[in-house]
Amino acid sequence: MTINIHHLELLMLLLLLFVVGLAVLARRLGQPYPIIFVLGGLVLSFLPPVPDIALHPDFVFLVVLPPLVFAAAHNTSWRDFRENLMGILMLAFGLVAFTVVGVGFAGHYFFPQLTWKTGLVLGAVVSTTDTLAATSIAQKLGIPTRIVDILEGESLINDASGLLAVSFTVGIITSGHVPSLLSALGQLLLLSSGGVIIGLAIAWVHSRLIYRIEAAQIELTMTLMVPYVAYLAAERLHTSGVMATVACGLYLGHHRTRLLSLGARLESPAVWNTVEFILNGLVFLLLGLQISSVLAGIEHMGTGKLIAGGIMVSIIVVALRFLWVFPGAWIAQKIRKHFSGRETEIENRQVFLIAWGGMRGVIALAAALSLPESLPDGAAFPARNIIIFFTFCVILVTLVGQGLTFPWIIRNLGLAQSGQKPNLEEQMALRTMIQRAISYLQAQREKDIANKEVYEAVERAYKRRMALLKNPEEGTKEEFYAQANRYLEVAREARNIERMAAGELLATNQINDLVYQQLILDIDLQDARYSAKFAS
Template sequence: MENIEIIVLLLFGVTFLAVLSNRTRFPFPIALVLVGLVISLIPNLPVVILKPEVVFFVFLPPLLYEAAWKASWHEFKTNIRSITLAAVGLVIFTTLCVGWAAHTFIPGITWAEAFLLGAIVSPPDAVAATSVTKGLGIHPRLISILEGESLVNDASGLIVYKYALAAILTGSFELWEAGFQFLEVVVVGVGVGMAVGYVLYLIHKNFICEPLVEVTLTFLTPYASYLIAEHFHASGVLSVVTTGLYLSFRSADMFTTESRIQANSVWEVVIFILNGLIFILLGLQMKMVIPDLESVGSVGIPTLLGYGLLVSLVVIAVRFIWVFPAALIPRWLSSKIRTREEYDRRNLIIFGWSGMRGVVSMAIALSIPLTLPSGETFPNRNLIIFLTFCVIIVTLVAQGLTLPAVIRKLKLPKHSILAEEYEVRTKVLGAAMVHIEEKLLDLDEATKDTVRTNYQNRFERLQHTELPLRNPQEKDTNPALAVFNRLSHVQLELIEVERELIKQLHKQGQASEEVLRKIEWELDIEETRLQLEIIK
């Protein structure tokens, strides 16, 4: 019970840290890893020993499913070659290079343990990269490749991890057999993910219309996909990612508006708690890991930190060694690629510097078994966890904090998402206005004029913004932009007036709770729409 109380208190701290991170615009993933480090240094906190299978099962399926849900299937398909080269080829290359370096320079680590470490630190975390680069105007294709890489390399990294783990547990390893099984678990994992996604799509579309049930089912989906795939000895992680991509692409046909709003809100809270919780648990475990390393191996902290820095530098260097040949060789071999894809060496530098490790690597490290089948303690488990933590700190803090400066130094042309927003809004409003004139012929003129005026006002406001010409770095310097936002601000002010009256009626007991809650919910929906409409 004491451990639970400590964890709840620390989660409160993480929550306030998120508030501070938003206000200071400090990347939250970097703040989390620093919190884990601070927790490991606080005296008298309890040591929490987690069951590895619990860590693996509880954390990974929802984290990967949420990432897949936010990814674009069209972008994923368009960039599949680049994503595959990074997510499979780079993962295996990183595993081999880190394994060689760890076995060569760190005493007492066997080949199998070294490759286990390599597999754990091989998958980068796209959430960290995108949160650090947010608002810096990076080209969407580069962001899509980073996100797609993160989805697939988690699966490939975990597959390699399981083979390295099996080699340690069984004492045997056959390369040809592992290669064949790799293809088998990938194909079956994707197949299971597609099947689960299709079944759940039919269930959502044809049988469920209650928002609470739909939101609940979205939480069960990644676990179901993972367990079914693991039952058939396939990649549960790849199955989860496939299910997430499949259902996300069809989400507009599955959910009602209310279900979608509730699901998005609830999932944000759950992912926030899971991310915070795993780094809290990491910090608490590190209190046991470091003293154990010092006592068992008689190795001092400076030496351990040196090992961690060595592995981190190898991880960073390997990514750059891989990136340039992987991008240039296909261009040399294919004229279609040269015609279809623009090349800018600066984008490769940004991609190479965006290989930050995060929560997935930490979850995999914590899932290492505590003992061997013989009952003996798992060899070098604490050392592997410590080295993983070092890689996460170095890549997240060193690379994450310097990535914006690298982008500015390269002077890449900034891509403005606002221009794309302008085009989409224009098409949407235009389609609605055409429908009003051509399809709503049976409406009375008073109603038709009201509807037409509403859409015409919105359309004219959009046309007067000069939105496509706006520099994404400008703020509050465009007079036309102020005109566009003014009506939204006035509407928000009026909503606040309505909300204050609702509060008074509620406090005075002059209306039923059901009626007040319904009106309050409507005001919340409208306020959310207006807030999203404002161009910042």
């Protein structure tokens, strides 16, 4: 069904309405919203009033992918990424290659419709992971952060390696030439390293420009633009746009506190959270809505047999991940020990969880839909509709099946942590920062006798903050904590009085709405600053 421009606005509003409604449902059910969005899209696709909406690959690759990849990289700790780099590379490159070859030959063995070449294309298409559902569950249940870091790092890099694998395998079919292993590795290295260099260069130029600007709106606009610039520049220069975006995001994320002004730092999380939510919501909803168009392409081939085949391919993909992850984790540990001299053990139950977290998402389907419809000689691209259908089955089985069972797996492995575990690094850093500030105030107080009371007042505030940082090794001073907590309660009550006073001034027309909103914002920032984060 063709949508003209007059219906486009209504369609976008309806899609956003569905996104909001399904997100509310996901919160009520306590399930990751990607799963609910996909299932909701599946249900909607069978309703007669809903038009057929094709998920165009260019929409995913050129509109959705750059900001989502950039945001994920931007929020990734460079130190943790670097420490887990070997494990991430084993998954993002080693497992991708293993999946391509494994699915290629297993697909040809089990399904006569697939040659080994089209099987390799299918393996490349389903090799990319989308860990949004997995990591949201993992963070909610408080599993070790190293598992989350590895899953997120894998998803960042294998978007690039998987799409490069798709390009290689499609090239085998369209050109009829199978490159040598050395040639393929050289091309992979060139595309990946070229993307990284371009991404870092653009990040450096961006940092030089944005550092001179102290206007939050301009800074945020430039930050929203930079992932598209990095991606499109790398693609135009025939390197990896995803690797360029990842490198750009990692660099700017590592330096953001130095580059962004105070206003931009305060507003940036809200802006990016909204962008991520809308884009993820739309693409996962559209993913579910694709079932009608996917079925239309294979309805003459025997749907029942193809569904059974899709389930079989899904099992093969999951099994290949398990076969790779355990020896891959051991190899990564040995390589890391050889180069760093440090050996960090990872338990088998944690490795199992990493293996179970390999869910597929919208990038896999976009890669399948981007396959050419015909070969250079005019013949139809072999088994294209079958590859698209099998990819859709893999996404459903891994995203919904593994996603819904992920909490059960975490709890039965004993990796779920009850309650909020304190961040020891953060507490150590806060104690160091506060103690250094107190030492500075004490030294300045002796030099500036005339303002002694000012220094003492500020010092008392810092000591109250120090009191809120519990440290079992130093023992608990109940009366000190009780006093500190009472301080927070009194301060919160006083701020409520301020709110009431501001409301009365607004109601009596002594101040306007803009002044009122600014006053309330200042109070809200204080509330956020002294929230439960520092409560005992």
